[in-house]
Amino acid sequence: MGLLAEAGALSERIVGTRRAIHRHPEIGFNEERTSALVAERLGELGVEFAKMAGTGLVATIRPDLGASAVALRADMDAIPVPEETGFDFASEVEGISHACGHDSHVAMLLAAAELILAHAEELEHPVKLLFQPAEEVVPGGARKMIEEGCLEGVAEIHGIHVNPDHLTGELGVRVGPMMAAMDSFALTVTGRGGHGAMPHQTRDPVHASARVITALQQISSRRVDPLDPVVVSVCAVHGGNAFNVIPDKVEMKGTCRTLSASLHEKLPGMIEEVATRAAQACGCEAELGLDRGTPVLENERGSYEKLTGRFRSLGGTVHEIQPTMGGEDFAYYLQKVPGAFAFLGVGGDGSVDRAKLHSGRLNIDEEALPLGAALLASMALAPALELVE
Helix, strand or coil: CCCHHHHCCCHHHHHHHHHHHHCCCCCCCCHHHHHHHHHHHHHHHHEEEEEEECCCCEEECHHHHHCCEEEEEEEEECCCCCCCCCCCCCCCCCCCCCCCHHHHHHHHHHHHHHHHHHHHHCCCCCEEEEECCCCCCCCCCHHHHHHCCCCCEEEEEEEEEEECCCCCCCCEEECCEECEEEEEEEEEEEEEEECCHHHHCCCCHHHHHHHHHHHHHHHHHHHHHHHHEEEEEEEECCCCCCCCCCCCCCEEEEEEEEECCCHHHHHHHHHHHHHHHHCCCCCCCCEEEEEEECCCCEEEEHHHHHHHHHHCCCCCCCEEEECCCCCCCCCHHHHHHHHHEEEECCCCCCCCCCCCCCCCCCCCHHHHHHHHHHHHHHHHCCCCCCCCC
């Protein structure tokens, strides 16, 4: 029996695990129930593991084989999005759901562990399984996992993320920069408030904020090479509470993203300069606060070729995708060791509207999960065995 068929035999268990996690979603660094489920399953499999980064776990298969381990990662956290699917296994936690599919990631990696254990005598190196908390929390749980030693002895790392934009049987991936560096920022524009009927007696921070927002959009067209992708989005604006009172200040929050490591370093300075000057032109002041998010996610060529080669050997189709301005803290691992990250298609045959990632209506094709489990296991096992027979 080939690895894909072995994964198919675990289909009911994979789906059951995914649904059990799906019913009880947990926000980043609070994945207590999910972590306990993983620990219980690993214990049943007889796999050594250690707690890390609070709710995270790191399990090792065949540590006796020495260093140069291959690491496989699954993130565990949910997001504050109310579920709207109506499934009988829908979230039982108000306002929180697995709308990004991380429940599937955990289920696939646990199944991959079972597949690897079935062929443990054929392994040529140790395998580390990283069950990571808080991917959705800036700057993400990956950095804390690394700080606590999850990559010790690791020579290569791989991860996959379900994506309904790709059909079942497809893998979306590319060499080099694939996902953006992502930061969050807060801008406070301060002026002098007063009566809305006499704006000339104020230094209106609302008017100044409008100028600031408009000016920030010119960074991508006037301050940065138009061939170098950059996004600066103001996503929240709060100021005042009365229809006829100009407030003293306006607070804004937003995100800035780029596919360039060098621009990632320069962009906050550009935002601060543009915002300050636009505010000053209106007699106001602007103050920038920045929270560094994730670096650029860059797939190493050798690891990319290994991942895509194994996927094709499992009967899948690989699609070279365009970079996305979405962020992913798997990028921290790839800064330390070679590896690759890809999107696993869970869109079925395309005949059903499965919504998008981060939608409360996300509806993944669970029939894709055994393929994902087989792919993860193959990164540790092949070419030691047949993938398809």
